[in-house]
Amino acid sequence: MAKVVGIDxxxxxxxxxxxxxxxxxxIANSEGSRTTPSVVAFTKTGxxxxxxxxxxxxxxxxxxxxxxxxxxxxxxxxxxxxxxxxTPQEISAMVLQKLVNDASTYLGDRVTKAxxxxxxxxNDAQRQATKDAGRIAGLDVLRIINEPTAAALxxxxxxxxxxxxxxxxxxxxTFDVSxxxxxxxxxxxxxTNGDTHLGxxxxxxxxxxxxxxxFRKDQGIDLSGDKQALQRLTEAAEKAKIELSTLTQTTINLxxxxxDPSGTPKHLDLTIARAEFERLVSNLTDRMVGPFKxxxxxxxxxxxxxxxxxxxxxxxxxxxxxxxxKKLTGKEQLNQSVNPDxxxxxxxxxxxxxxAGEVRDVVLLDVTPLSLGLETLGGVFxxxxxxxxxxxxxxxxxxxxxxxxxxxxxxxxxxxEREMARDNKSLGQFRLEGxxxxxxxxxxxxxxxNIDANGIVNVSAKDLGTGKEQTIxxxxxxxxxxxxxxxxxRDAEASASEDARKKEEAEIRNHASSLIYSTEKxxxxxxxxLDAAAKADVEGALAELQTLSANxxxxxxxxxxxxxxxxxxxxxxxxxxxxxxxxxxxPSTNGATHDEASAQEHTAPSADDVIDxxxxxxx
Amino acid sequence: xETEATDPVASxxxxxxxxxxxxxxxxxxxxDRLSELAYAxxxxxxxxxxAQRIADERLxxxxxxxxxxxxxxxxxxxxxxxxxxxxxxxEGLNATIKGFENLLASEQVxxxxxVGKPFDPRVAEAIATRESSEHDDDVVLEEAQRGYRLGxxxxxxxxxVVARKAxxxxxxxxx
Numbered sequence: 001m002a003k004v005v006g007i008d009x010x011x012x013x014x015x016x017x018x019x020x021x022x023x024x025x026x027i028a029n030s031e032g033s034r035t036t037p038s039v040v041a042f043t044k045t046g047x048x049x050x051x052x053x054x055x056x057x058x059x060x061x062x063x064x065x066x067x068x069x070x071x072x073x074x075x076x077x078x079x080x081x082x083x084x085x086x087t088p089q090e091i092s093a094m095v096l097q098k099l100v101n102d103a104s105t106y107l108g109d110r111v112t113k114a115x116x117x118x119x120x121x122x123n124d125a126q127r128q129a130t131k132d133a134g135r136i137a138g139l140d141v142l143r144i145i146n147e148p149t150a151a152a153l154x155x156x157x158x159x160x161x162x163x164x165x166x167x168x169x170x171x172x173x174t175f176d177v178s179x180x181x182x183x184x185x186x187x188x189x190x191x192t193n194g195d196t197h198l199g200x201x202x203x204x205x206x207x208x209x210x211x212x213x214x215f216r217k218d219q220g221i222d223l224s225g226d227k228q229a230l231q232r233l234t235e236a237a238e239k240a241k242i243e244l245s246t247l248t249q250t251t252i253n254l255x256x257x258x259x260d261p262s263g264t265p266k267h268l269d270l271t272i273a274r275a276e277f278e279r280l281v282s283n284l285t286d287r288m289v290g291p292f293k294x295x296x297x298x299x300x301x302x303x304x305x306x307x308x309x310x311x312x313x314x315x316x317x318x319x320x321x322x323x324x325x326k327k328l329t330g331k332e333q334l335n336q337s338v339n340p341d342x343x344x345x346x347x348x349x350x351x352x353x354x355x356a357g358e359v360r361d362v363v364l365l366d367v368t369p370l371s372l373g374l375e376t377l378g379g380v381f382x383x384x385x386x387x388x389x390x391x392x393x394x395x396x397x398x399x400x401x402x403x404x405x406x407x408x409x410x411x412x413x414x415x416x417e418r419e420m421a422r423d424n425k426s427l428g429q430f431r432l433e434g435x436x437x438x439x440x441x442x443x444x445x446x447x448x449x450n451i452d453a454n455g456i457v458n459v460s461a462k463d464l465g466t467g468k469e470q471t472i473x474x475x476x477x478x479x480x481x482x483x484x485x486x487x488x489x490r491d492a493e494a495s496a497s498e499d500a501r502k503k504e505e506a507e508i509r510n511h512a513s514s515l516i517y518s519t520e521k522x523x524x525x526x527x528x529x530l531d532a533a534a535k536a537d538v539e540g541a542l543a544e545l546q547t548l549s550a551n552x553x554x555x556x557x558x559x560x561x562x563x564x565x566x567x568x569x570x571x572x573x574x575x576x577x578x579x580x581x582x583x584x585x586x587p588s589t590n591g592a593t594h595d596e597a598s599a600q601e602h603t604a605p606s607a608d609d610v611i612d613x614x615x616x617x618x619x
Numbered sequence: 620x621e622t623e624a625t626d627p628v629a630s631x632x633x634x635x636x637x638x639x640x641x642x643x644x645x646x647x648x649x650x651d652r653l654s655e656l657a658y659a660x661x662x663x664x665x666x667x668x669x670a671q672r673i674a675d676e677r678l679x680x681x682x683x684x685x686x687x688x689x690x691x692x693x694x695x696x697x698x699x700x701x702x703x704x705x706x707x708x709x710e711g712l713n714a715t716i717k718g719f720e721n722l723l724a725s726e727q728v729x730x731x732x733x734v735g736k737p738f739d740p741r742v743a744e745a746i747a748t749r750e751s752s753e754h755d756d757d758v759v760l761e762e763a764q765r766g767y768r769l770g771x772x773x774x775x776x777x778x779x780v781v782a783r784k785a786x787x788x789x790x791x792x793x794x
Contacts, residue, residue, distance in 0.1 A: 021660070021663050021664065021667065022660070022664065023664075023667065031773075032772070044756075044757070049740060053740045053741060054740070055744075056740040056743065056744040056745065056776060057738065057740035057744075057745055058745070059745040059746060059747060059748060059781070060738055060745040060748050060757060060781040060783075227746055227747040227780075228746065228747075228763040228778070228780075231746045231763065231764075231778060232764075388668065389661075389665055389668075390660075390661040390662075390664035390665050390668070391661055392654070392657050392658050392661050393658065393661050393662070393665065394658065452654075453654075453657050
């Protein structure tokens with residue numbers, strides 16, 4: 001099926017996105033960037049450039065480079081190049097064509113249909129012009145949607161009941177504030193306002209002015225006329241602005257920025273605190289208040305009627321913008337988890353997916369907030385389903401017994417992120433009985449975890465030998481609140497190293513127990529074929545490890561295990577010398593490795609499922 | 620001609636399965652298929668997440684390897700600071716730069732040669748123009764910052780000053 005893309009055709013930058021499965025994905029352009037400057041240029045050689053390339057040559061070719069054409073959409077403005085007139089829709093079509101071509105390359109399929117966004121304040125002529133631009137670019141424009149509506153869609157706010165949504169959009173060069181109402185999946189723009197010449201670029205400029213002034217104060221040199229220095233300053237200012245969104249202070253470091261008249265190099269090294277930056281730009285920030293109040297008045301709503309706030313545009317990453325919005329609205333919760341540079345295109349892609357029939361409500365996919373698994377030998381928590389796995393899902397793994405003649409296994413089900421079962425939340429347990437008596441490691445018990453679309457967990461254990469099966473259904477796993485889940489994840493992170501140590505200790509003990517078992521078995525089977533000295537060595541190491549297993553520390557057990565392994569190697573050598581390499585059937589030359597190998601062989605239906613876990617003893 | 624499909628129930632009712640059980644069977648089948656679809660879709664998501672995790676891990680290990688190679692450059696710069704200004708320090712700095720350049724070259728980073736050539740926005744960004752009588756229009760006069768290529772891809776464009784031929788008339792004559 002042909003893909004329908006969503007396009008945010010912006011004043012300074014444009015973005016294209018598409019639904020991949022149930023996930024909207026932003027498509028990078030041929031230069032590898034996720035945003036494309038809305039710039040078109042006609043070179044003197046007659047070549048047409050769009051995006052980053054057009055931007056790079058703007059200084060040398062200003063008369064034939066067209067920026068911000070969106071400001072002229074729906075007017076009879078024309079651009080004259082080489083005696084030919086171009087309409088705003090023709091120029092916009094060139095930007096669209098670049099986006100669509102790059103999207104087609106990415107998708108490996110010609111894109112012919114799109115949803116395009118426009119500002120909420122666009123009138124019919126401007127919307128028609130945008131649609132025409134799409135048509136000129138060879139696109140079937142399925143729908144023109146408002147930018148704030150697209151942003152709200154990206155957050156799934158169409159699924160909410162009747163709500164009032166404030167969309168705060170501070171881009172590179174424009175500020176828009178809109179108030180929407182949503183009900184039954186339909187959005188209505190109640191009011192819109194803004195400032196068409198206010199954006200992140202103004203903030204950068206303020207910072208550059210400050211740097212120039214500081215440098216003049218310190219060094220007595222004016223950088224404002226030095227284009228080369230200014231280029232570096234602008235880049236550094238934007239970087240500093242971005243850093244100040246996460247740090248409370250940052251340094252602007254530009255070595256060899258210029259020279260004094262005597263030719264001595266001068267370096268620029270300034271530190272700026274976030275508070276200082278916020279003071280510098282306070283009157284820019286203040287300019288957003290008026291349009292917001294006007295929009296509120298036009299929508300005829302009170303502050304307390306605002307249910308959701310959506311942040312759009314890269315500049316809303318600045319804490320000062322977020323603080324302003326919180327202060328003005330009295331609300332703490334802002335929708336800002338989706339990349340604000342991409343949120344409009346993502347919303348457009350979701351709308352495109354709906355129109356293409358790709359996004360359906362039949363299956364609402366959810367995730368398991370915590371890992372699910374069972375307790376295995378030594379109290380270790382063996383995860384079958386990792387946290388954040390999309391449900392419904394089903395996972396099986398084959399386990400075996402820990403003791404000779406074990407005829408039942410206990411399945412204890414836990415939920416959580418800790419390494420040891422007892423530190424997690426117990427969801428239930430049951431016992432599978434009637435397993436035919438066999439040496440440890442031989443029975444195969446397949447355990448299956450199944451979480452259905454409603455989050456109900458079914459755990460079954462099946463003895464593959466007899467076909468006997470037991471099942472338990474757990475509904476409690478869905479009862480955890482978000483706080484509980486967060487707490488459990490935090491706990492797991494906090495105790496990660498302690499848990500890892502406990503798990504390692506359990507594994508050391510399991511390994512020792514397995515080695516003791518296999519050595520005893522080997523001694524019983526082939527002991528009489530060994531010379532007395534080698535046998536005594538093995539028996540000595542065995543007895544020592546048995547004692548340590550009962551009351552030694554993990555380190556002691558590990559050392560004892562290694563000692564027994566060494567002794568067993570000698571045992572193996574001795575055996576080979578006696579019987580020859582082509583030893584007949586049966587006797588294992590090294591109990592431990594043989595046993596592990598066979599356990600894996602038996603317990604693993606496929607290599608991916610290999611697990612070194614055994615059930616603990618039940619009786 | 621009437622086809623027999625128009626009234627099969629009337630002609631031979633007992634040969635047809637009971638409509639109620641037929642419906643039930645169809646519904647059960649639909650339910651099964653819907654469930655399979657849900658599992659399949661969830662699996663796509665899980666495969667996607669796994670692929671993302673693997674990609675993140677690869678990225679991280681790539682960063683680790685690469686950044687590790689950069690540390691000796693920093694070491695040498697810090698060593699240089701321990702010395703007084705002079706010829707030896709210059710030599711040391713030059714050697715450090717040489718080492719850094721070799722490192723970049725071993726990572727397939729190459730320098731772009733742009734000065735004296737016609738300006739090309741594929742590899743350079745114009746930061747200014749300057750009138751010149753001895754150069755053609757649009758020739759790169761000067762490099763304010765070097766540009767680099769990574770393999771066949773542009774790593775960073777050069778920042779350049781471009782020649783503008785001094786002409787009496789404005790440039791709408793066309794080419």
